[in-house]
């Protein structure tokens with residue numbers, strides 16, 4: 364792809380992304396269960412719910428991980444940190460083991476959860492929101508999540524992305540807010556000619572960094588929206604898509620007319 368075309372694609376995605384991200388906060392539908400989502404969205408009262416749910420993201424569907432704090436609250440009658448911090452490892456293991464178990468790997472995740480609660484108590488004075496308090500850099504937030512047992516770069520950057528992009532947490536820079544390699548974003552990047560068919564997630568991530576080094580994640584919302592609204596896996600609606608004028612995959616008007624008449 365020629366640099367000029369790439370530049371215009373990047374500028375359009377960034378403009379639209381800026382608009383989408385400037386909208387006021389709306390509660391996030393993490394699980395589809397209103398009560399579980401209310402707990403996770405309540406960052407001021409239960410910041411440890413969001414943090415511990417992130418720790419649970421390991422080889423299970425996202426919804427199954429997000430709902431674990433709510434299920435623990437149901438089993439213990441509360442998700443107050445003052446109560447959770449009194450639990451020993453055996454208590455946490457019993458909670459995770461069920462029946463039914465709350466996670467595919469109840470023993471490992473019980474250890475990670477117990478250790479996360481101890482880290483929040485010790486490092487953050489029992490208030491998990493200290494992880495993102497006082498306008499830290501985006502890298503600081505990612506690094507602080509990486510320090511929790513069982514959390515790798517993918518989950519740490521996911522957590523930072525939610526905090527900055529969705530919860531509108533103030534940060535001093537957005538360099539470490541990455542694009543999320545979701546299925547819609549991958550398809551749109553491929554069809555726009557920004558990555559090759561079958562490119563790895565790393566290629567996608569570095570492509571976004573190349574296009575906007577100071578805030579790679581800004582390319583995410585517009586790409587996701589295009590993927591959900593027009594760029595369907597089968598029969599993309601290129602006539603309605605605002606990227607059609609730049610997109611190498613979109614049929615030209617003449618080709619579209621020929622297709623219509625065939």
Ligand code: SF4
Nearest residue numbers: 594601604607610613
């Ligand atoms: S113009 Fe068509 S192929 Fe290109 S991004 Fe839009 S919907 Fe997808």
